[in-house]
Amino acid sequence: MSSKILIVEDEFVVANALRMVIKQAGYTVCAIVTSAEEAEPAIQKYKPDIVLLDIHLSGKRTGIDLAQILKADNIPFIYLSANSSQKILEEAKATEPYGFLVKPFREKDVLVALDIASYRCKNSLESKLRREQFLQDKLIDISNEVTDPVQGVLKITHLLQPYVPNDLIISGRKPLQGENCTGFGFLRTGLEEYQVIGNDELIAIAGLTPSCFFENETLNNSPNSLVYNTGIFNDVGKLNEMQKKLFEHFKIESNLIFTVLLNNGTRVNYFFYSRQRGIYTQEHIALLNRLKMHLKEISEKLFGEKAKPMVRPPAQEVPIILPASQIPEFDCIVGNHPLLVATLDLVKQVAPYNSSVLILGESGTGKERIAECIHLLSGRKQAPFITVNCATIPATLVESELFGHEKGAFTGATEKRKGKFEQAAGGTIFLDEIGELPLDMQVKLLRVLQEKEIAYVGGNVTKKIDVRIVAATNRNLEKEIAAGNFRLDLYYRLNIFPITLPPLRERKSDIKALATYFANKYCNEFNKKFTGISQVMLSEMQAYNWPGNIRELENVLERSVILNDGRAELNLKQSLTGNPVEGNVPVKLTTYDDVKYVQRETERDYIISILKKTEGRIRGTSGAAELLDIKPTTLESKIARLGIRRDDFMHL
Numbered sequence: 001m002s003s004k005i006l007i008v009e010d011e012f013v014v015a016n017a018l019r020m021v022i023k024q025a026g027y028t029v030c031a032i033v034t035s036a037e038e039a040e041p042a043i044q045k046y047k048p049d050i051v052l053l054d055i056h057l058s059g060k061r062t063g064i065d066l067a068q069i070l071k072a073d074n075i076p077f078i079y080l081s082a083n084s085s086q087k088i089l090e091e092a093k094a095t096e097p098y099g100f101l102v103k104p105f106r107e108k109d110v111l112v113a114l115d116i117a118s119y120r121c122k123n124s125l126e127s128k129l130r131r132e133q134f135l136q137d138k139l140i141d142i143s144n145e146v147t148d149p150v151q152g153v154l155k156i157t158h159l160l161q162p163y164v165p166n167d168l169i170i171s172g173r174k175p176l177q178g179e180n181c182t183g184f185g186f187l188r189t190g191l192e193e194y195q196v197i198g199n200d201e202l203i204a205i206a207g208l209t210p211s212c213f214f215e216n217e218t219l220n221n222s223p224n225s226l227v228y229n230t231g232i233f234n235d236v237g238k239l240n241e242m243q244k245k246l247f248e249h250f251k252i253e254s255n256l257i258f259t260v261l262l263n264n265g266t267r268v269n270y271f272f273y274s275r276q277r278g279i280y281t282q283e284h285i286a287l288l289n290r291l292k293m294h295l296k297e298i299s300e301k302l303f304g305e306k307a308k309p310m311v312r313p314p315a316q317e318v319p320i321i322l323p324a325s326q327i328p329e330f331d332c333i334v335g336n337h338p339l340l341v342a343t344l345d346l347v348k349q350v351a352p353y354n355s356s357v358l359i360l361g362e363s364g365t366g367k368e369r370i371a372e373c374i375h376l377l378s379g380r381k382q383a384p385f386i387t388v389n390c391a392t393i394p395a396t397l398v399e400s401e402l403f404g405h406e407k408g409a410f411t412g413a414t415e416k417r418k419g420k421f422e423q424a425a426g427g428t429i430f431l432d433e434i435g436e437l438p439l440d441m442q443v444k445l446l447r448v449l450q451e452k453e454i455a456y457v458g459g460n461v462t463k464k465i466d467v468r469i470v471a472a473t474n475r476n477l478e479k480e481i482a483a484g485n486f487r488l489d490l491y492y493r494l495n496i497f498p499i500t501l502p503p504l505r506e507r508k509s510d511i512k513a514l515a516t517y518f519a520n521k522y523c524n525e526f527n528k529k530f531t532g533i534s535q536v537m538l539s540e541m542q543a544y545n546w547p548g549n550i551r552e553l554e555n556v557l558e559r560s561v562i563l564n565d566g567r568a569e570l571n572l573k574q575s576l577t578g579n580p581v582e583g584n585v586p587v588k589l590t591t592y593d594d595v596k597y598v599q600r601e602t603e604r605d606y607i608i609s610i611l612k613k614t615e616g617r618i619r620g621t622s623g624a625a626e627l628l629d630i631k632p633t634t635l636e637s638k639i640a641r642l643g644i645r646r647d648d649f650m651h652l
């Protein structure tokens, strides 16, 4: 049966053009409506498989308002937009659409977006069911294990973190009579770190009162959940005193309150707070409602009639830090910015499964490091982790490099050789820069994903393999598909669990920790004393935009350590924008390592300058190899060794 599409678009011409394109491709257009008000009954009536949703609609509500309803009903939607402001686009993005089409759109883009949306919807439903089963099992474990409210709520907080993200969680209990209302909370301070905030500290924070955990008229007279999503200034009329004070104190922007009613009438409120605006959706409430039975069981045990008397967490000036369960595999990941922490939450979620993972992010954001964490956190960690950079293998050698070759398969194949897939047997293969894989190889890789078998070049026997694939790219693969450079079916297979790494400029609070980490690393390597990083250098690093992300930061620190005399604090010898720093001194080479470093940098700069001249062409007449008078294969291995990336010589 063909998928049913609902078009929500107030411009007749656009809606009609879409209808024709979609029908021609074999979809059914169940209705065209022009406003959110008209869309709601149409959604109920037709139960569309996908909704094409204009952001600006006639009527009071926007497409973004309607998106919340579609999300709660698990209906995939693709935005249609034209000239929207950055703010609106950010809001739209936060609703996690299945695609985005910018007007005027090409027929091909519309069809690719629809195809991707239907595939993603099917897959995400399956993984959603699996995830919920996992959550339910874990909640049963918690219910069996815990008796202490503080430990119990900490475990719930930790478990729910990736699903109902929060920076602060407070649990408040309102007994029927007698005792005061009580509450305590956990502030997230790192991936596995929570700071306990006891009842007395909560009360002390800007003079909260014990009953404040329940002073919410709307909640007291209504179902069991409320969401405040638009920050203190916009929601101010609706927030109670407790919320206002907590919003101010902890810089909160969103709040979700979920209530569980115990058998004896005691109310237990769980308050989820986030510093991100607009984070809580009907989907979070729907999930909590589906888990309610288990949450009630635990709350009954922790706060109900038979609960042990609560040992209050001590009020302290410096609150205690509870390391929940440290993950040594993340030791090599420096930083605790919420965007990074949210990424690591996803890594933890996906690592134990065998599903493919697609890591997206700009160059140098740490994709390879994250891929390795996924491997180390999986059941495959004893087996190899093999990295393949698809951009640096010559097109003619990709197949034998990946799948191996028989003796005599081609000139130079003097003996039979295993490919990277076979080397990774039982482990993980990391296909970096997957967007660079030639189209014919994409077909072959697809076969490996589907059939789980490989064939040697020059052989006719297939071999079963058990390898998990983690791929990465800094390209927009959806654009590459529309341009005909990347296969849609391969994208489907790889994009089962996408993880996007934030660029460094969006997590600047991590710069100091990263810089210190790299400074220590290079001081150790070059046998120099680490004498700190100067304030001027720190300030300039904070102000800089970091197009090359963490790799660029690492290079800057390596250079500073090399040029440092081991007595003064580390300083920038060249401003990050490329201008010389005042009072700069010429490079002083004091050790042989310094000499090697300068040689390496000079060679790297020279090769980049040649690649710029040849626009990246390595082989053939007037290719970079010919200009440098070396073999193309030698140049390719130099490019890999010197860490030269496409971005270093293209698009400049």
Ligand SMILES: Nc1ncnc2c1ncn2[C@@H]1O[C@H](COP(=O)(O)OP(=O)(O)OP(=O)(O)O)[C@@H](O)[C@H]1O
Pocket (backbone or CB within 6 Å): 332, 333, 334, 335, 361, 362, 363, 364, 365, 366, 367, 368, 369, 370, 432, 474, 514, 517, 550, 551, 554, 645
């Ligand atoms: N969170 C982190 N903490 C410490 N070091 C990091 C972190 N993330 C990345 N690095 C370091 O930064 C450098 C770049 O990381 P990596 O090679 O993983 O980036 P990438 O996104 O795969 O780059 P490319 O797209 O160019 O392949 C590496 O030296 C890596 O070890």
